[in-house]
Amino acid sequence: MSIPSAPTPDSQAAPPTALPAGGSSSLADGEWHRMHPLTPLFKGGLVLIIVAGIVISNMRDRIINFFVQQFAPEEAAYTEYPGDPIDWVLANNLILLALLIVVGIVVLFIVVFWVVWRFHQFRITGSHVEVRKGLLFRSQRRAPLDRVQGVNLTRPFPARIIGLAKIEVVGAGTDSNVDLEYLATGKAEAVRADILRLASGARSARLAASGAVPPGAGAYAAGQQGAGVDGSAPMTRRDQLVGSMNAGVSGLIEGVDLADVAPESVVKIPTGRLIGSQLISALLWALLFGGIFVVAMVATFTGMTADGETGPEIVVAMIGLALGMGIPLVIAVVGITWAQISRSLRYSIAPTNDGIRLTFGLLTTVTETLPPGRIFAVSVSQSLLWRPFGWWTVRINRMSGKSASQAQSGTAQQFNTVLPVGKRADVERVLGLILPGITPEELTQLWEHGVIGGQPDDAFRTVPRRAAWRHPLSWKRHGWTLVPGSLLLRKGWLWRQLAIFPLARMQGISIAQGPISRAQAVASMQVHSVTGPVSSTLSALDREDAQALIDEVARAAVNAVTHDHSHRWAEQG
Template identity: 60%
Template sequence: MSQPHAAAGPDGSPAETDSLADGEWHRLHPLTPLLKGGLVLIVVAGIVFNSFRDRLIFWFVSIFTPRDVHPEEFSGGDPVDWVLANNLALVALLIVLGVLLVLIVIFWLVWRFHEFRITGDDVEVRKGIVFRSHRRAPLDRVQGVNLTRPFLARLIGLAKLEVVGAGTDANVALEYLSTGKAESVRAEILRLASGARAAREARAAGRGQGDACTRRQQLSGAVSDGVTGLFAGVDRADVEPESIVTIPTGRLIGSQAITGGVWLVLFGVIFAVGMAIATPAILSGGGPEATLALLGLGLGVGVPFVIAAVAIAWAQISRSLRYSIAPTRDGIRITFGLLTTVTETIPPGRIFAVEVSQSFLWRPFGWWTIKINRMSGKSAAQQQSSTAQQFNIVLPVGTRADVERVLALVLPDLPAQDRPLVWEHGMFGPQEHDDPYQRLEPRAWWRRPLSWRRHGFTVTDYGIVMRRGVVWRKLAVFPLARLQGVSASQGPIDRAQRVAWMKAHSVTGPILGEVVGMESGALMRAVDDIARRAADAAYADPGHRWAEVVAEYAPAVSPSPAAAEPAPLAEPPAPREPIDGA
């Protein structure tokens, strides 16, 4: 492990650097092998417990009834009795100590050969004893930084840091660090990725016994913080309280109860139909046996349905409890989870699409949900997991006021003139007059028989806005600066009806950018216009190095309190008129 750089402190004494982003190799927390190998230890403990089960039962029972229990009733070939009978107690003890020593050496080697470093260009992790691996995440491709605290890790004050890369299986994990160090490293990575990391003076401290004492104090402090912070919120120290969007627990439970009720009704209908079909055949034999068989069938089929519905609702509730979203200087910070707490920081310019949707069941309550498309850095199989899908939900359930606040975070540069396209003409549209959306042609209504009047899109200098759905109202925004491509297609039936369909290509995610049944001539003009506007937007977008722009235009000295409002950096271009009815 590299030694800290030395530098003189204010009084001339050496001090130790508190930054791990110094380009040197560092090791993770010493308890990392224990947490990562905890499953193996649990399995071994289970085997040991099974082997000594009879002995443990005898010891437990003999505490309460020492005169009524005989050891031979519980021996059953107990290996302990065999060891004692053959005077091998010392040998057995030495074997146990040897196994523990081997485990300690293996854990120490795993920890010793697991290192990471943060440079001005990359986050690197290397590990392995026999088979070595070296992973690197370029900072200019970082899509976000996730801080995860599993339940056991929280108890001892540890956290897992995951740098989200741009590509399949491109994430780089730092597991585990103390929570304080993990938050510090996260901030360093985001500052480096933004291009605005300020230089820090290094500090160095004494070595030897002082280090051992410091390590003990760090371990003790980490465990204390983990226990005291088990039910407290995290990652709110650098956030203004009024900027945090949270979800009341009652609203979260109510929204999932409504959704779970639909599943229960669906299961109930299936169950009732199945029982109606099976009842005559079962009762035809007559007698109490047939009644018991029918009761057993009902319980055997109905109970799993109820358990499944409750499990689905509880899984979503537990993942969304303690939810909060807030702006920070490094990006949007989202925290969620009850037992395992996940804190995700998404830098600006890493969101490729945003969708606001509302189920017809939530409409009477005015509740909405927001999803995003973003690069996850996970493989296709990993992206199907419920935990990975949770990262695409930035607002599980919220009111319109919550939605507007969250949209201001995830789409901070959405022009004011485009906002009516989201609400008045989008979620609540179409309006009777002056609808700016290009809609599905009436002659192609059969493609969307329920929502053909709403199905459509519009284009502005900022992005493509797509509106669809009646039962589930949805509105998606694809910023042109991060659009991956756009295509138009036309099949034989489309040609006969003189319509076509368009797809806005984004990164893999829950938001699909497709519209069908559009008038073919207007759609082709729209595709050409989108291509031109997307090129202009991508050229002007500074999102990949967001803090450099701020630093470039920052004043050399702080303005006086009487200074006027700062002028905008540049005059925004005049918005183009929407394309033919788009």
């Protein structure tokens, strides 16, 4: 939540104290720093300039006619003037005046952008990341490091060419994210690493071991103007801009984050598989929109026939409906499919010391780091259309730090997909990253009994036969079981899904009965956790099994929470 607040004067910042060596960036020192000078341009100035250009282009005649009335009243009927308005400016020797007006507008934009940049600052201390901005309407936003759920590094296409990136610190509450936009890509990567290191407790442990002062009172490891830690001369603004542009163009040609994802991605998705899976999924959209189109066609034909319309009139109406409704529906299907494909291209997933590193995106690239202990649920699912190919997708529930409307955006939803499409081996590699400590034998059991199901020694407690009518296709599959550290929910036949809920991060569990369920001695259950694509409900469970679920989860959750220290992962070893 944004809180109006006056910025703290720079003079009140903590005194400089050298940080111990350890890879700290020059920006994670507890001091206030400014964003990249081009930040206002990419935060809205670019759109403003484009809109202003369109408005001026469309209203050029009126604008020039206004100035004509001011300086040449005798030609007030300028709208009658033949030819382009620019010709009138040239014919009346008003070139200098026109150029002065253009220069004045440019200077005004520069001043506004400079003011916006001057009062937009951030700082990183040992306890939080903080951003303040605004001159007339000031706001200050803070993200406690012990509540950080992830750190995303995004490179929108225009900013990527210039070599800029945006850091999004994902908080634990609604609308709690803190954005650092924009920084040079190299600095952004260093700042991201420092935030994750501070959130893990590594900085505190290192300072305590060295006897240094607590974090937050640090000094510049390198000058604010870009001086190197080796004592080299500071780079000028021009050198920084040229270097970042070169790096941006090189990265656009060579690929995304190839050096940033280390070690190499554990899963490689063939482009053909990715495109094919999305085209198959697009078939569902085509069927949906096609059904709407057919209903509209039938309704129009029936109405015109009842009104006694002739054959040629009906044909013309059908053609008009096809052009007016069919083409937009086709464009919608193509747009949705392309958006899904472009967001998943250049996908990679890899383990790092700070958590799981996810990278994806063709033009706009996004790199997300998920620290351990920040994943609240995992699902492995497969649609009926993917079954012949043996394809699966893996999604997670995590705290996004966004409002409900922001969470519906395509990028936010992409953050919940850790494997867009993959075969069994791919799924097992991803689960091995998401569920640390799981053994290959446990993965095999999880796949055979949880994902596939139907084994003779199935441990899942499923729907009783008396309630099979509620799930006629999946009643033998629909159920739950408890394994060390996790609760597993399995359901679906047309759309298979196995949901895994780590007990240490569950918020609670509840059961409910309606009058019909009470008569059948069955109940519904729901796992209370953060919202996301992973379903947390089961219905038509035997009442005794549902009560046993409550008791067993309560005992197992206490033990899991006691032994879970993943939120301070860097202090484990």
